[in-house]
Amino acid sequence: MARARRRSTRNTATTTRASGSSPLSSSPSTPEPAPEPKTGPTDSCPGCTSESRATFNQFEKENWICCDVCKDWYHWRCAVAGEEDKTLSMDKIDKWFCKTCLGQDSTRTITFKAPTRRSDRKRNYQDYANLSLGLNADPERWQRMLDNKKFKADQFKRMEGADVNLDWLEEDDTAMTEPILIEKPDGLGMKMPDEGLSVEDVAQLVGEDVPVEVVDVATQSASPGWNLGKWADYVELEPSAREKIYNVISLEVSGTELGNLVLPPKLVRDLDWVDNFWPSTRKGKGHPYPKVQLYCLMGVKNAWTDWHIDFAGSSVYYHILSGSKVFYFIKPTPANLAAYEKWSGTELQNTWLGDMVDEVVKVVLTAGNTMIIPSGWIHAVFTPVDTIVFGGNFLHSYAASMQLNIRKIEIATHVPKKFRFPLFTKLCWYVGDKYLRDLKGPNVSYPSRVLSSLLALAEFLVSEVRILERGTEQAKKEVREQIPSDRVKDAATVARELRWRVRLAAGNTSDDESNTVKPSGSGVKRKRGEEEEHVKFKNFRPRRWDNMVEQTAEEEPKVLHAPKPTEQDSGWKERWIDWANEEGEDGDEVRLKRRTDKIVRVRLTNDGLERQRIERVVESWAWW
Structure with a gap:
């Protein structure tokens, strides 16, 4: 069967655009390539003459047809040159032979495709996709809807x-x-490509046979059976000739x-x-x-x-x-x-x-x-x-x-x-693993917005670990498949240590790794009475301080009057804390002891010096 294809003469290696060099490749996307350019402003074929070159328009697309014997490609206008019926459509030809091959064998003859049978009966077409969704099939309804809405100007x-x-x-x-x-x-x-890039260019560079997902605007749903070649044909139609958008x-x-x-x-x-x-x-x-x-x-x-x-x-x-x-x-x-x-x-x-x-x-x-x-x-x-x-x-x-x-x-x-975003969870594990390794290094700092973001990431990874520990077998399997074993060998340690190190980098002053609290909303219920988990991280090394001074100061005990809390009063905590902050005079006699613990530590950084002061006040209230 004769092979025919569209080819834009702008896509050749010898053609240049007015705005500069062409961004397009000269390689066609079909297995049988059209001939390489010879001389002149466009591709040549064996049937080209000086007259045909003179009529060439570089801004129009060329149609090509291939001889079924010698496999040479010809411009369609050259193929029909000298023929009486020049209105013949290339799409109607089944087998085509060039004049040279026809002359070599008298049994060869150009054949045509059988005409498609069409019924004269009128058919009523129903857009069942639109009917089932209760939508209007009019593709321009969106424009009319927008015309009736008010919008805020952007700032x-x-x-x-x-x-x-x-x-x-x-x-x-x-x-x-x-x-x-x-x-x-x-x-x-x-x-970016040259601004003159066309949809036809896209089809040739990516491949005309490459499937493409096309959305029917009227229904906002996929329309099956499209490839880039078909899409390029559709876009070439005048807007008024497009049956659908x-x-x-x-x-x-x-x-x-x-x-x-x-x-x-x-x-x-x-x-x-x-x-x-x-x-x-x-x-x-x-x-x-x-x-x-x-x-x-x-x-x-x-x-x-x-x-x-x-x-x-x-x-x-x-x-x-x-x-x-x-x-x-x-x-x-x-x-x-x-x-x-x-x-x-x-x-x-x-x-x-x-x-x-x-x-x-x-x-x-x-x-x-x-x-x-x-x-x-x-x-x-x-x-x-x-x-x-x-x-x-x-x-x-x-x-x-x-x-x-x-x-x-x-x-x-x-x-x-x-x-959804492909391989999203696996990507999160790669990100978490890399940040964890970076946070273990010396003198690493991140903006507060990044640390807040990383804490959310760490909580998500911990929730995935919870499923591994307590989820159903199917849920465990799905989580396990998303953990990249090439990088993450111990998912539980990576997730929990990342959370702890992010908290520490964000200003959590505790170097005690035992106070990691379980996340809420992880999809796994805690056991009754279970408040904290104690995790020992592999290769844990506390952040090194160059010097640290601890001081403790105790004040002389003093006598106050304060309401004595009782277990029968369920709201005593809130009321008593408010009272203690004001140190009122009502209530029983109480002896107050106050101790202040101070820690001052310093270390060298890439930018100079960092000093951290931690102060903790401990009060002891005893009723006589």
Whole structure:
């Protein structure tokens, strides 16, 4: 059967764009390559003549057809040159032979496909997917809905790319707590394809036969049976000719020719848990890892993505290569997240979530803009014109608490595992193990926001250990499968020691490792009377102080009058503590002894000297 394919003449190695060198590869995506370019401004075929080259238009796509004998590729316009019927469609040909091969064997003849049988009966089409969901099949209903809503104008920061770095994150307590917009990519340390990249280019660089998940905008559900070649054909249609509106929001291109043209912003690479904590030896062939850093999103005019939070509360970088996007944001306050959890996955999802929250902020992005969306922000996206976007998801150490909170919402709302962050728990173990090893080293310090985040991570890992110790056999099996045995040999020790060391680094002055309290909400009930666990950590070494002075001072006993507490009075603790703070005069005579213990210790640090003063006051009240 004759093989035919589309080929854009812009994709050759000899063609240049007006804006600079082409980002595209000259390698076609099919097993049988089209001929390599010879001379002139475009690819040549054996049938090319000086007249055909003169009529060549470099901005139009070329159709190619392959001879079934010699396997040479011909321009279709060259193949029909001199033929009487030049309106013949290439798609109707079954077997095709070039003139040379036809002349070599008189039995060869060009054959055509049998016409498709069509019924003349009119058919009434029902969109059963929409009917079962109770949805209107009109894909433009989202636009009409938006026209009737009110939004708050955004006041998000506009930043220069060079200022979006780790220094900003460490010095500004509000950094990465709300979206920021970078109008130009300069200084971000980011690499993107040429802005002239088309959907056809995407299909050729990734592979026209590569399956792609396409969303039917009217139903917000997947439409099966698509590949990138079919998607490129759809996008080439005029908007008025598109029977339905579709959207592509989950094409991950890592490891492809297109992926080689994309590099996330430097801040993203500095923070990304996958980049920094997942072992490089576990990212090769045969080793699955979370591939969520390089997405190519392709939306057509009037496409809509309904309210959502990116999986596991991951943060997002989002660059508009061409076109425009309109974002609608809801801040992840406890009340708004509760409303989102109530709305998600229920019949309320057919209503406007914005009516259930305090406010919705509207942001318009245009070509060249980059946005960074922090963890947990609820958002929906409208596409006013055909648009190509590159972006990616990343987890990081400033937002573990929010990330874990969103994970709980995903579990509570029964989000299928295929739509959650891949290998999330295993990644958390890699992160926890690395931070534990770092915290054992000398002179290690982290910003308070990171320590707070790490404490949430440690509590999560301890809760996983609790399941290993007391859960069902199935639950134990699922937890065990997520522990990376190449790094974590003793999960219980790693989780508990990480929690203890984070607490110590955050200012817990106790060097006694026996006062580690069990976490609440771990999913495992304590036994009656069980308050504390005593854990001895492997290779434990207390933090070394260069000098330590202890002092104890006792005051002379004094006589006061205080109400004597009794076991029959259940509220005596609160009332007596309030009284003791004021040292009133009512009550029985009591003898008060007070002792003050002081510890002063110092040590050298990379920045100079650190001194720590600890003071503890112990009182003894005795009634006569």
